[in-house]
Amino acid sequence: MSELIKMKNGQLRVPDNPEIPYLQGDGIGPEIWQTAQPVFDAAVLHAYHGRREIEWLPLLAGERAYELTGEWLPEETLAELKRHLVAIKGPTTTPVGQGHRSINVALRQTLDLYACWRPVRYFKGAPSPVRHPERVNIDVFRENTEDIYAGIEAPAGSDMAKALENLLQETGQLSRVRFPATSAFGIKPISKEGSQRLVQAAVEYALKNHRHTLTLVHKGNIMKETEGGFKRWGYELIEQNYAEQAFTMAQFARIKKEHGQELAEQSLNQARKQGMLIINDVICDNFFQQALLFPEHFEVVATMNLNGDYLSDALAAQAGGLGIAPGSNINYQTGHAIFEATHGTAPQLAGKNLANPTSLILSGAMMMEYLGWQQAAEIIFKAVGQAIANQKATSDLAPSKTALSTSEYGRLLVTLINS
Ligand code: NAD
Numbered sequence: 152m153s154e155l156i157k158m159k160n161g162q163l164r165v166p167d168n169p170e171i172p173y174l175q176g177d178g179i180g181p182e183i184w185q186t187a188q189p190v191f192d193a194a195v196l197h198a199y200h201g202r203r204e205i206e207w208l209p210l211l212a213g214e215r216a217y218e219l220t221g222e223w224l225p226e227e228t229l230a231e232l233k234r235h236l237v238a239i240k241g242p243t244t245t246p247v248g249q250g251h252r253s254i255n256v257a258l259r260q261t262l263d264l265y266a267c268w269r270p271v272r273y274f275k276g277a278p279s280p281v282r283h284p285e286r287v288n289i290d291v292f293r294e295n296t297e298d299i300y301a302g303i304e305a306p307a308g309s310d311m312a313k314a315l316e317n318l319l320q321e322t323g324q325l326s327r328v329r330f331p332a333t334s335a336f337g338i339k340p341i342s343k344e345g346s347q348r349l350v351q352a353a354v355e356y357a358l359k360n361h362r363h364t365l366t367l368v369h370k371g372n373i374m375k376e377t378e379g380g381f382k383r384w385g386y387e388l389i390e391q392n393y394a395e396q397a398f399t400m401a402q403f404a405r406i407k408k409e410h411g412q413e414l415a416e417q418s419l420n421q422a423r424k425q426g427m428l429i430i431n432d433v434i435c436d437n438f439f440q441q442a443l444l445f446p447e448h449f450e451v452v453a454t455m456n457l458n459g460d461y462l463s464d465a466l467a468a469q470a471g472g473l474g475i476a477p478g479s480n481i482n483y484q485t486g487h488a489i490f491e492a493t494h495g496t497a498p499q500l501a502g503k504n505l506a507n508p509t510s511l512i513l514s515g516a517m518m519m520e521y522l523g524w525q526q527a528a529e530i531i532f533k534a535v536g537q538a539i540a541n542q543k544a545t546s547d548l549a550p551s552k553t554a555l556s557t558s559e560y561g562r563l564l565v566t567l568i569n570s
Contacts, residue, residue, distance in 0.1 A: 152168070153166075153168045153169060153170035153206035154166035154168060154169060154170070155169070155170065155234065155235060155236070156169050156171075156235065156236045156237050156486070156522070157236070157486075158236065158485060158486035161484075163236070163237075163486050163521070163522070163523070165522045165523055165524075167199075167202060167203045167204070168203070168204050168205075168206060169205060169206070169237070169522070170205075170206045170207075170208050170235060171205050171206070171207060171208065171235065171237055171238060171239065171518075172207075172208040172209075172210045172231055172232060172235050172238040172239075173188070173207055173208070173209060173210065173238065173239050173240065173241075174209075174210050174211070174212045174213070174228070174238065174239075174240040174241060174243075175209070175215070175241045176212065176213050176240060176241025176242045176243045176496065177213040177214045177215070177241075177242065177243050177244045177496045177501075178242060178244065178495070178496025178497055178498045178500075178501040179241075179242070179496060179497045179500050179501050179506035180213070180241025180242050180243070180496060181241070182501075182502070182504060182506060182508075182557055182558075183241060183492075183506055183507075183508035183510075183511045183557065184241050184511065185558075185561075186508040186512075186557050186558055186560070186561030187508050187511045187512045187515055187561070188207060189561060189565055190512050190515070190531065190534070190561060190564045190565060190568070191205065191512075191515045191519075191527075191531075192204075192205070193564075193565045193568040193569060194516075194519070194527040194528075194530040194531045194534075194568055195519075195524070195527045197527075197530055197568050197569065198524065198526040198527040198530055199524075199526070199527070203524065203527075208231065208235070210227075210228045210231055210232070210238070211225055211227075211228055212224050212225070212228050212240070212243055212254050213243035213244060213254060214243075214244060216228070223243075223254055224254050224257055224258070229258075229261060232258070232262060232487075232489070233262065233487070236485075236486045236487050236488065237486075237487075237488050237489075237490075237518065237521065237522065238488075238489050238490070239489070239490045239491065239511075239514060239515055239518055240258075240489050240490070240491040241491070241492070241511060242491070242492060242494060242495045242496045242497075243255065243496065244495075244496050244498075252302060255480075255491075256300055256302065258480070258489060259295045259296055259480050260296055262480075262482065262485075262487045262489070263296060263482050263485070263487070264295055264296070264480035264481060264482050264487060264488065264489060265294065265295050265296045265345065265348055265349060265352075265481075265482055266292055266293075266294070266295060266348075266349055266352040266353075266480070266481045266482070266483065267291075267292070267293040267294075267295040267459060267463075267478060267479065267480050267481075268290065268291070268292055268352070268356070268478070268479050268481060268517075269290070269291040269293065269459075269463045269467075269476065269477070269478040269479075269493055270289075270290045270291075270477065270517070271287055271288070271289045271290075271291065271463065271466040271467055271469075271470050271476065272287070272288055272470060273285050273286075273287050273288070273470040273471060274470075274471060274475060274535065274536050274539045274540070275536065275539070275540045276539045276540040276541070276542055276548075277470070277471030277472070277475060277539050277548050278471065278472075278548065279469060279470065279471055280468065280469070281443065281469050283446075284469055284470050284471065286445075286446045286447040287442075287446040287466060287469050287470045288446075288447075288450070289442070289446065289449050289450065289451070289452060289466055290353075290356060290357075290360075290362070290450070290451045290452070291452045291454070291459060291462065291463045291466065292349060292350075292352055292353035292356065292451065292452065292453045292454070292459075293349075293454055293455070293456060293458075293459025293460065293463060294345060294346065294349040294381075294453075294454070294455045294456050294459065295349075295456060295480055296345060296456075297340050297341055297342060297345045297455065297456060298339055298340070298341060298377075298455045298456035298457050299337050299338075299339045299456065299457050300456045300457065301338065301339075301340050303337065303338040303340075304335065304336065304337045304338070305335060305336040305337075306335050307333050307334055307335040308332075308333070311336075312334065312335065312336055315336050316328075316331050316332075316334075319331075339374070339377050340377075341376075341377040341378065341380055341381055341455060343380070343384045346380065346381040346384040346385055346455075347384050347385065347387075347388040348483075348484075349453060350367065350384070350385040350388055350389065350453050351388060351392070352453075352481070352483050353365055353451050353452075353453035354388075354389060354393055354397065354428065354430075355483075356451060357428050357450070357451040358393075358396055358397075358428060362428070362450040362451050363423075363428065363429060363450055364428070364429045364430070364431065364448075364449070364450045364451070365397075365428055365429075365430045365431075365450070365451040365452070365453060366430075366431050366432060366433055366438070366449055366450075366451070366452050366453070367381070367382050367385045367386070367430070367431070367432040367433075367453050367454070368432070368433055368434075368435050368438045368452055368453070368454035368458055368459075368462065369381050369382045369432060369434065369435060369454065369455070369458070370434060370435045370436070370458070371383075371432075371434070372434055377455075378435075378455060378458075381454075381455055382432050385430075385432075385453065386399050386401040386430070386432075389430050390402065393428070396427060396428055397427055397428040397429070397430055398418070398419065398422030398427045398428070398429055398430070399429075399430040399431075400429075400430065400431040400432065402418070403415050403418065403419055406418050435454070435458045435462070438452075438462065439461075439462065439465060442462070442465070442466060442469070443469070446466075446469065463476070463478070463493060464476075464493065467493055471539075471548065472507075472547055472548070473492075473493055473494035473510065474494070474506075474507030474509055474510055474545065474547045474548060475507070475509045475510055475513065475535075475539075475548070476492065476493035476494065476510050476513075477490070477492060477493065477510050477511075477512075477513035477514035477516070477517055478490070478491055478492060478493045478510075478514060478517075479491070479514065479517050479518070479521070481521070488518070488521055490514040490515065490517055490518040490521070491511070491514055492510030492511045492514055493510060494510055504556040504557045504558055505545065505546060505556065505557060506545065506557050507544070507545040507547050507548060507557070507560075508545075508557055508560065508561060509535055509539075509544070509545075509548075512531060512535060512564070513531070513532070513535065515531065516528040516531035516532055516535075519531070530568055531564075531568075533567075534564045534567040534568050535564065537567050538560065538563055538564060538567060541553075543555055543560070543563055544560055545557060545560050
């Protein structure tokens with residue numbers, strides 16, 4: 152009999168036979184899920200010899216849900232996700248400029264999955280457009296519930312746009328809008344609590360995993376109150392709560408101002424010697440440049456929703472592409488977590504048995520880590536590493552001579568796990 156994963160006293164309690172929901176999703180979702188699930192089961196069996204086992208619970212979302220129930224994200228699915236705490240999901244379609252809202256955004260907001268953790272690692276043998284992809288080893292923590300993704304938009308000419316125009320007029324800011332009568336508006340909420348809980352998740356991860364630096368990525372030079380606030384509140388939280396474990400470049404700047412460059416350098420060097428986590432910040436456009444030129448300068452990154460969306464795809468491309476870019480959406484306080492690939496539904500590949508399931512498979516390995524099933528996770532990482540190093544993978548990763556279909560690749564991973 153399967154049991155539920157629970158949260159008790161701030162700790163996840165995982166039974167040996169948890170029931171875990173999965174959502175296959177749209178486009179390539181079903182075929183990558185059908186390939187990934189046997190890999191998860193093989194890894195758990197190999198690691199724990201039957202002592203542990205996952206019972207998978209199928210849930211509906213996306214196009215199939217709409218066909219069957221008339222809803223893109225049925226209430227029952229939401230209720231089951233709330234009850235089970237941990238789930239895994241394939242990609243779902245979001246129409247551009249019209250139609251239903253993103254299911255992902257709805258899930259992240261309803262379950263308050265505020266931290267999107269996306270590790271970007273290079274697997275030897277994966278193709279990359281850069282000369283040294285092996286230097287990319289970056290954990291991105293993207294805030295998941297705020298920013299322009301709140302979805303508060305006023306269409307041009309709407310009552311809401313008119314009301315915003317009036318408000319801007321009253322507050323003397325309308326002259327900043329170039330064409331007020333035909334402008335659509337979007338609202339970008341960034342809060343102190345939202346920023347600090349995300350930064351805290353990134354700091355905790357960095358400390359637990361013995362990382363040396365954490366970088367706050369923002370565009371605070373232009374958006375001084377929203378993105379600038381994220382940076383200020385982030386530094387504030389770290390200085391208040393992690394004074395013994397972390398040294399911030401805001402502290403460095405203060406020491407430099409009060410006591411000069413030499414003392415500031417000494418303090419920084421001392422913090423490094425003591426193994427403290429060094430926290431700096433960088434403006435987002437500069438981050439894109441630096442991450443291409445010197446990816447080894449970045450270890451853990453904390454940023455807001457839109458920046459995080461852009462930069463995790465760009466980093467993934469450097470390390471082998473969206474086909475091997477796993478991700479997760481987590482609320483560390485309630486324990487709720489949904490693991491999913493970074494990529495979308497890749498409609499042009501759907502139904503062709505060509506899509507790369509590695510992103511979803513690695514997302515499953517991250518889920519095992521989250522459950523505390525480290526051994527099963529390591530077995531999956533090892534099998535994926537072996538297959539890619541031997542150029543036995545789907546055609547986005549392997550040359551045409553040795554490329555495998557989605558299902559062949561899945562079978563190879565199961566064989567490697569069992570061997
Ligand atoms: P996409 O990620 O689906 O595809 C971008 C490119 O990457 C395409 O060239 C595609 O062929 C390639 N690609 C993606 N996944 C791959 C895989 N597993 N194997 C091999 N190649 C892969 O992005 P898109 O085309 O912009 O979006 C398609 C749909 O997916 C949209 O409706 C979008 O809203 C949705 N989407 C969903 C999620 C999600 O559910 N988490 C994320 C992103 C996009």
